[in-house]
Amino acid sequence: MEITRKKKNIDVIKEVLKQYIRDKNFRNTPERYTILEEIYNMDQHFNVEDLYLLMNEKNYHVSKATVYNTIDIFLDAGLIRKHQFGEKTGSPSFYEKSYFDKQHDHLVIYKKKSDKEIEEIIEFCDPRIQGIKEAIENAFNVNIDSHSLYFYGTKKA
Amino acid sequence: MEITRKKKNIDVIKEVLKQYIRDKNFRNTPERYTILEEIYNMDQHFNVEDLYLLMNEKNYHVSKATVYNTIDIFLDAGLIRKHQFGEKTGSPSFYEKSYFDKQHDHLVIYKKKSDKEIEEIIEFCDPRIQGIKEAIENAFNVNIDSHSLYFYGTKKA
């Protein structure tokens, strides 16, 4: 039952990708569908290195360049979202699947206030952000396509 | 008058740095005060490259390593804030002076929705974010030290 529903979902996702590819006159390469499937099998945030290693372990051979390339496409298609956890610049970007998911934000909990080692990342969703968004759209005459909100803190003693 | 007030402010800032340095048992190097002054003379967001070039143009010789080093200290001291505008991972971090400034967030306006070239960055301040912050602190039993909120969009036609 669980497996069935999962299978159904991934098929829907692949259909979304197929339509996107058709719209953009891109090509239906097997890599794109395989990477998509791999991403949608994950339940965690992942980075390019993770995904690259995981796929190669499973004997799907993909180059890193292709992973990066494909990730860009998926981002544009709205199939995944990108995150920059922690505030360090050089650290890798993280991604997560986004289709079927409602938009949410993140609370980054550091082990200690000082050295920014991440202990945990919690997702949350507060509807008030929509109100702020609308206020900003009106105040500055813009259309807002996305937002990113992170809170950084530590566990209460 | 304007100049006087400016001079006064920078002295206060330097005093803040001095106290911080004393607390941490660091050393009062001239570089630290010169870089601080340079930052507080700017009215724009800046990155390390900008600051490094600017200072060397003015014949203050500082190495990039020292700039990075000093920036870290200032961040910890709360004298500056760090931003990652645009969503690209490899792009440099930006900074801005933060003392005397109230916390604000940013609206990043892209020229076109698609290619993420930045047209303008607008600062705003919406008090509702405080309400969200408090809700999160209570919900997850954490102390939140900081947040970052960015809206991304384009100008309305």
Added chain:
DNA sequence: CTACGTGCAAAAGATTTGCATTCGA
């Protein structure tokens, strides 16, 4: 005097790019 801080250059790490090869349409 004794480390801490600086400068310089090399290293590291994530991402991009160039180019030859493959393969979808």
Added chain:
DNA sequence: TCGAATGCAAATCTTTTGCACGTAG
């Protein structure tokens, strides 16, 4: 067939690190 995608390696770009030297305390 023909150009878009891929794979691989080299290049790029920001930030970090190692080490010798200078200097604050």
